Amino acid sequence: MVQAYILIQTEVGKAAAVAEEISGIPGVTQAEDVTGPYDVIVRAEARNVDELGKLVVAQIQAVEGITRTLTCPIVHI
Secondary structure (H helix, E strand, O other): OEEEEEEEEEOOOOHHHHHHHHHOOOOEEEEEEOOOOOOEEEEEEEOOHHHHHHHHHHHHOOOOOEEEEEEEEOOOO
16 A cells, blocks of 8 residues: 655645545545645545646646646655
8 A cells, every 4th residue: 555645735725625626536545725835735545656646636636726736755764
């Protein structure tokens, strides 16, 4: 299992709607709108890195109002 935080920048005023829509995507365990340089922070999980990439590119980035994403895989050192 691969887990990651996905940091999202949105169009002005779209953070709450983006977080709500993303929270319904399978593989997303949490989506919160926040303040700071990013507007939404998502925690997601997938079977492997390829599936995580598909989740981000095909489903999360397809949500209207998103301008940029940064995916940060969780590591256990």
